[in-house]
Amino acid sequence: MNDDIMTPDSNLTEPTTKKRILTGITTTGIPHLGNYVGAIRPAIQSVQDSDDEAFFFLADYHGIIKCYDAQQIHDSTRAIAATWLACGLDPERVTFYRQSDVPEIPELAWILNCSCAKGLMNRAHAYKAAVDANMDKSDVDPDQGITMGLFGYPILMAADILMFNATHVPVGRDQIQHIEMARDIAGTFNHKYKPLFTLPQAMVDDDMPLLTGLDGRKMSKSYGNTIPLFGDINPQIDGEKLLHKAVMRIVTNSQLPEEPKDPEASTIFEIYKAFATVEEVEELRARYLAGIGWGDAKQLLFDRINDEIAPFRQRYNHLMANPKELEEILQMGADKARRHSRKQLDKTRRAIGIKPLAKLK
Ligand code: TRP
Numbered sequence: 001m002n003d004d005i006m007t008p009d010s011n012l013t014e015p016t017t018k019k020r021i022l023t024g025i026t027t028t029g030i031p032h033l034g035n036y037v038g039a040i041r042p043a044i045q046s047v048q049d050s051d052d053e054a055f056f057f058l059a060d061y062h063g064i065i066k067c068y069d070a071q072q073i074h075d076s077t078r079a080i081a082a083t084w085l086a087c088g089l090d091p092e093r094v095t096f097y098r099q100s101d102v103p104e105i106p107e108l109a110w111i112l113n114c115s116c117a118k119g120l121m122n123r124a125h126a127y128k129a130a131v132d133a134n135m136d137k138s139d140v141d142p143d144q145g146i147t148m149g150l151f152g153y154p155i156l157m158a159a160d161i162l163m164f165n166a167t168h169v170p171v172g173r174d175q176i177q178h179i180e181m182a183r184d185i186a187g188t189f190n191h192k193y194k195p196l197f198t199l200p201q202a203m204v205d206d207d208m209p210l211l212t213g214l215d216g217r218k219m220s221k222s223y224g225n226t227i228p229l230f231g232d233i234n235p236q237i238d239g240e241k242l243l244h245k246a247v248m249r250i251v252t253n254s255q256l257p258e259e260p261k262d263p264e265a266s267t268i269f270e271i272y273k274a275f276a277t278v279e280e281v282e283e284l285r286a287r288y289l290a291g292i293g294w295g296d297a298k299q300l301l302f303d304r305i306n307d308e309i310a311p312f313r314q315r316y317n318h319l320m321a322n323p324k325e326l327e328e329i330l331q332m333g334a335d336k337a338r339r340h341s342r343k344q345l346d347k348t349r350r351a352i353g354i355k356p357l358a359k360l361k
Helices: 033-048 060-066 070-086 104-113 118-122 125-135 148-163 173-192 239-248 267-273 278-290 294-321 323-351
Strands: 020-026 053-059 095-098 168-170 201-203
Touching: 020 033, 020 060, 020 148, 033 070, 033 168, 053 060, 053 070, 053 323, 060 070, 060 148, 070 095, 070 294, 070 323, 095 323, 104 148, 104 323, 118 125, 118 148, 118 173, 125 148, 148 173, 148 323, 168 173, 173 201, 239 294, 267 278, 267 294, 278 294, 294 323
Parallel strands: 020 053, 020 168, 053 095, 168 201
Antiparallel strands: none
């Protein structure tokens, strides 16, 4: 196994020969097909197929760093929770919680702030990119529009991870630096005080399909080119129709129906691959070469996606219409999470010299 995983001297949970997986989802958007294929489906599958311990959480305190729209934060939290549960996340098996329901996390973040070098944060890509963008403008302060939240983002993320002594953190490529910073922050604390924190590892899946969006660019909320997964925050909107409409809008070239087409240059084919079996993919490849019409290809893609997600959509709609049920599940997750986090924070506070002066009673 990995000998660079340091086991902490804590009995927080059993000694960790097991993997402990943890990942956070920032609550600023409504899940789309790219999120499903790239993050939700693989994460749920990987815990189903293993006996690893798993912690998945809604990172709402990270959400407010980049979004000041209270309604959007709230709606996104609800939609993300409903989506993950609808897609099969078992809240008995996985500790599934909302970051803000675990007050020990921001408390730990403050403590880590106090031993983390400012210089480490100066090197964070997201912060540097924001400064560089300001430097390109004349007469603008390099830190214009940059909040302390953005600057300290990696420290809150370190607290998320170190709180539960996670060993493996599944993330996208853009987050690798943050995991390295969490290791650095853990190492500094462990050295200054005592070895309380496990050094986490980033888990990046190189085969993870990155979907192309409606316009041919990478599917991303910021490009406005996404295919919705279940629908909208508004339960009146028919998710299946919305999916159909979006699939029909995928940009193609102007080749005529009978012309042979290059499957590898087609967004429809690429997305189909993320849903279909090997045989189905080969069948569609043959039809491309034989000259399938774009309309038929789109219909085939829609049917294939819909077959997989229609049962999940039903559950999603149910959960979205019953926020009490969602809230109960999240509270159960928070209870589970806090059983760990209270102990870990208590140890941390004692390690830095913050503890009761005497036992009362
Ligand atoms: N920053 C992560 C992202 O944008 C979300 C996140 C917050 C996270 N805390 C985390 C991911 C802890 C992994 C572990 O994707």
